[in-house]
Amino acid sequence: MGLLTFSRGGIHPAENKISAGKKIEFAGLPEQVIIPVSQHLGAPSKVLVKKGDEVKTGQVIAESSGFVSTNIHSSVTGKVLKVDAFPDTSGYRKMAVQIQVEGDEWVEGADTGDELITSIEYTSEEIRDKILKAGIVGLGGATFPSHVKLTTPKGKKADHLLINGAECEPYLTADHALMLEKSRELAIGTKILMKGLGVDKAIIGIENNKPDAIRVMEEAVSGDPGISVQALQVKYPQGGEKQLIKAILNREVPSGGLPVDVGVVVFNVGTAYASYNAVQKNRPLIERVVTVTGKSVSNPSNFLVRIGTPASYIIEKAGGLPEDTAKVINGGPMMGKAVSNLDIPIVKGSSGILIIRKEESARDAVKPCIRCTKCVSVCPMGLEPYLLMAQAEKGMYEDLEKDKVMDCIECGSCSYTCPSSRPLLDYIRLGKAEVGKIMRSRKAV
Amino acid sequence: MNKLIVSPSPHAHTQENVPRLMYGVIISMLPAFAVSIYFFGMGMIIVTAVSIFSCIAFEYLIQKYMLKVKPTHLDGSAFLTGLLLAFCLPANIPFWMIMIGAIVAIGIGKMTFGGLGNNIFNPALVGRVFLFVSFPAAMTSYPEPGQWLTYMDAVTGATPLGILKEGIGNHTATELVGQAPGYMDLFIGKMMGSAGEVAAIALLLGLGYMLVRRIITWHIPVSILGTVAVFTGFLWLINPQQFADPLFHLLTGGLMLGAIYMATDYVTSPMTKKGMLIYGVLIGILTVIIRILGAYPEGVQFAILIMNAFVPLLNKYFKPRRFGKEVQHG
Ligand code: SF4
Ligand code: SF4
Numbered sequence: 176m177g178l179l180t181f182s183r184g185g186i187h188p189a190e191n192k193i194s195a196g197k198k199i200e201f202a203g204l205p206e207q208v209i210i211p212v213s214q215h216l217g218a219p220s221k222v223l224v225k226k227g228d229e230v231k232t233g234q235v236i237a238e239s240s241g242f243v244s245t246n247i248h249s250s251v252t253g254k255v256l257k258v259d260a261f262p263d264t265s266g267y268r269k270m271a272v273q274i275q276v277e278g279d280e281w282v283e284g285a286d287t288g289d290e291l292i293t294s295i296e297y298t299s300e301e302i303r304d305k306i307l308k309a310g311i312v313g314l315g316g317a318t319f320p321s322h323v324k325l326t327t328p329k330g331k332k333a334d335h336l337l338i339n340g341a342e343c344e345p346y347l348t349a350d351h352a353l354m355l356e357k358s359r360e361l362a363i364g365t366k367i368l369m370k371g372l373g374v375d376k377a378i379i380g381i382e383n384n385k386p387d388a389i390r391v392m393e394e395a396v397s398g399d400p401g402i403s404v405q406a407l408q409v410k411y412p413q414g415g416e417k418q419l420i421k422a423i424l425n426r427e428v429p430s431g432g433l434p435v436d437v438g439v440v441v442f443n444v445g446t447a448y449a450s451y452n453a454v455q456k457n458r459p460l461i462e463r464v465v466t467v468t469g470k471s472v473s474n475p476s477n478f479l480v481r482i483g484t485p486a487s488y489i490i491e492k493a494g495g496l497p498e499d500t501a502k503v504i505n506g507g508p509m510m511g512k513a514v515s516n517l518d519i520p521i522v523k524g525s526s527g528i529l530i531i532r533k534e535e536s537a538r539d540a541v542k543p544c545i546r547c548t549k550c551v552s553v554c555p556m557g558l559e560p561y562l563l564m565a566q567a568e569k570g571m572y573e574d575l576e577k578d579k580v581m582d583c584i585e586c587g588s589c590s591y592t593c594p595s596s597r598p599l600l601d602y603i604r605l606g607k608a609e610v611g612k613i614m615r616s617r618k619a620v
Numbered sequence: 621m622n623k624l625i626v627s628p629s630p631h632a633h634t635q636e637n638v639p640r641l642m643y644g645v646i647i648s649m650l651p652a653f654a655v656s657i658y659f660f661g662m663g664m665i666i667v668t669a670v671s672i673f674s675c676i677a678f679e680y681l682i683q684k685y686m687l688k689v690k691p692t693h694l695d696g697s698a699f700l701t702g703l704l705l706a707f708c709l710p711a712n713i714p715f716w717m718i719m720i721g722a723i724v725a726i727g728i729g730k731m732t733f734g735g736l737g738n739n740i741f742n743p744a745l746v747g748r749v750f751l752f753v754s755f756p757a758a759m760t761s762y763p764e765p766g767q768w769l770t771y772m773d774a775v776t777g778a779t780p781l782g783i784l785k786e787g788i789g790n791h792t793a794t795e796l797v798g799q800a801p802g803y804m805d806l807f808i809g810k811m812m813g814s815a816g817e818v819a820a821i822a823l824l825l826g827l828g829y830m831l832v833r834r835i836i837t838w839h840i841p842v843s844i845l846g847t848v849a850v851f852t853g854f855l856w857l858i859n860p861q862q863f864a865d866p867l868f869h870l871l872t873g874g875l876m877l878g879a880i881y882m883a884t885d886y887v888t889s890p891m892t893k894k895g896m897l898i899y900g901v902l903i904g905i906l907t908v909i910i911r912i913l914g915a916y917p918e919g920v921q922f923a924i925l926i927m928n929a930f931v932p933l934l935n936k937y938f939k940p941r942r943f944g945k946e947v948q949h950g
Pocket of ligand 2: 543544545546547548549550551560561592593594595596597599
């Protein structure tokens with residue numbers, strides 16, 4: 176079997192998968208959790224609890240408030256301390272439920288045992304409903320509600336499900352660990368998603384820097400003719416939906432379109448695992464695997480973390496914040512967000528906490544563009560980052576739109592690669608925001 | 621603990637930077653430099669040293685005292701311009717002419733446009749062409765290879781392309797090519813020509829190094845050399861009495877140096893692969909036309925400067941292939 180990859184652009188940043196091979200370890204229960212009610216793309220959920228309420232692990236504490244929204248559950252047993260705005264990963268204060276942890280008693284019906292349940296007893300509709308009720312969203316970072324993705328829009332038809340195990344972000348190993356330890360659950364989760372979507376083919380894409388995961392997953396799906404594993408060449412951003420689809424099926428999602436426009440729906444491996452828990456075990460999404468890593472972290476780890484646990488708590492578990500820390504990133508080095516506050520809660524979209532040392536955070540001064548074309552060659556979307564930056568600086572929004580600024584997936588390959596250290600993506604983001612506004616106002620007219 | 625830095629992603633950066641790229645190009649030119657020292661001796665060393673030193677000094681002086689900005693003379697780019705300028709001058713050219721060439725290259729070719737990144741024309745070529753027009757005699761007397769301890773006193777002679785240009789009409793191309801050094805000599809660089817342009821094999825080695833280090837891509841050099849080969853090959857097949865063969869054209873004059881080092885200058889070449897190919901093909905065609913129809917024996921420098929002027933246009937009309945076609949609405 177040959178290795179596949181996407182054809183345009185891409186980079187090879189240092190992999191730094193320090194925590195690879197570390198077993199998933201339950202991080203334990205913190206004293207308090209802060210559970211934001213908007214951890215997904217779409218409408219914030221409606222809070223159902225108030226100060227003083229007793230809640231159980233897995234109990235719904237905020238409910239879906241529209242089609243593109245989802246449920247939020249308590250990740251612990253305890254007492255609601257406050258329903259208020261708390262700072263989250265974005266740096267802003269957002270509505271959240273703060274709970275004093277008293278124990279870990281699950282709601283009725285949840286199966287917390289390890290026994291593997293293989294047969295899928297539900298119809299597609301029931302699967303979608305269970306996934307919505309369990310609050311499942313894309314765990315790769317996009318956090319798009321999964322039941323929405325399983326509902327194919329009118330006039331479109333999906334023929335393939337792709338499971339994203341590329342984990343192309345340097346440093347992160349959460350998906351890798353999950354594939355190694357939960358391969359059979361993942362295989363069943365994949366079948367559940369296939370049924371929910373109504374397709375009979377699924378392909379699990381894994382980069383070949385994880386040969387053990389490829390082997391284990393191949394074994395786990397060997398009984399299912401509909402599911403296969405595809406090894407991929409290591410290249411960033413292979414885990415981008417559009418790049419993954421191009422790599423595996425050689426189909427190009429149209430500009431401004433969705434994967435389903437080319438008959439594909441993509442879920443992350445974490446999402447497939449969560450779907451298994453939701454459908455087979457009646458366990459809502461209240462925990463996830465989070466990598467805590469960095470060059471000077473004393474014990475880089477893959478933790479199973481309850482949603483709402485403060486980042487500081489798992490950083491402590493990994494050996495504490497090193498002296499020479501300059502930045503703490505929620506996510507990987509390419510697309511993660513730097514945070515200013517370590518008490519921010521782990522949410523459904525948090526795949527890692529990366530601690531960056533002073534010496535790694537230093538950047539050369541920004542120098543003039545020498546027109547080396549490197550940013551153009553690495554852009555996976557076929558854009559001209561140097562030009563988009565210049566247009567954004569000058570406020571040339573019409574040209575930005577014509578030159579497809581909205582296609583930018585914000586992968587950061589351009590900024591990574593620029594020998595003049597130009598902040599290309601920073602300006603492109605500004606340009607996107609402005610062009611987005613203009614496009615929306617045009618639609619509104 | 622100190623305050624955490626909050627900055628937008630990405631939080632990782634490649635090791636590559638402008639000086640590393642520039643010095644990478646310079647390293648790739650060392651084999652050609654060595655061969656040229658072997659053939660032109662002391663003259664080569666003096667010309668190169670004066671040229672590099674003048675370019676760096678003028679960059680520093682102009683930035684510090686005229687433009688009053690922070691000098692960037694050590695970022696490798698002025699060094700590279702100096703080296704490139706030296707490579708396309710005869711190894712016996714008086715040092716004061718080199719200094720004039722350097723001031724034109726840096727002052728007019730680079731700084732008047734706003735410095736590195738903004739210039740339209742390749743600065744080294746601007747300097748060279750200025751000298752060529754101002755001092756045609758000095759710029760067309762080339763030392764014979766094999767003189768080690770000579771500089772301005774070197775015995776001079778005509779280049780292979782010069783012999784071809786002078787003689788065609790009275791002699792057949794075959795006779796004239798026969799008067800030039802043999803192909804093996806042309807290949808290793810034992811011929812008359814500008815200081816750094818003679819050693820085809822060493823220049824190709826440099827190209828290999830730059831490709832492996834991903835400093836440049838193959839598109840420009842291959843399209844130029846390929847076009848020249850095809851175009852001259854076609855003419856040669858039609859009339860071998862009138863036209864020299866393609867190998868002769870590839871190995872003589874400044875073509876290798878131009879295709880590998882001058883046309884690939886980042887700032888003055890196109891931004892997309894498609895643009896690069898078209899740019900290369902047109903440089904190749906122009907070079908052959910000037911060599912055959914023009915007043916000068918060699919045309920690659922003019923061809924590159926002419927195409928430099930078209931680069932903004934190429935960038936405008938040859939965009940990269942975007943990922944994903946437009947969605948069909950309605
Ligand atoms: S961040 Fe945007 S412009 Fe830059 S390489 Fe990625 S897709 Fe291209
Ligand atoms: S990578 Fe940087 S220097 Fe090179 S063309 Fe792009 S913006 Fe300019």
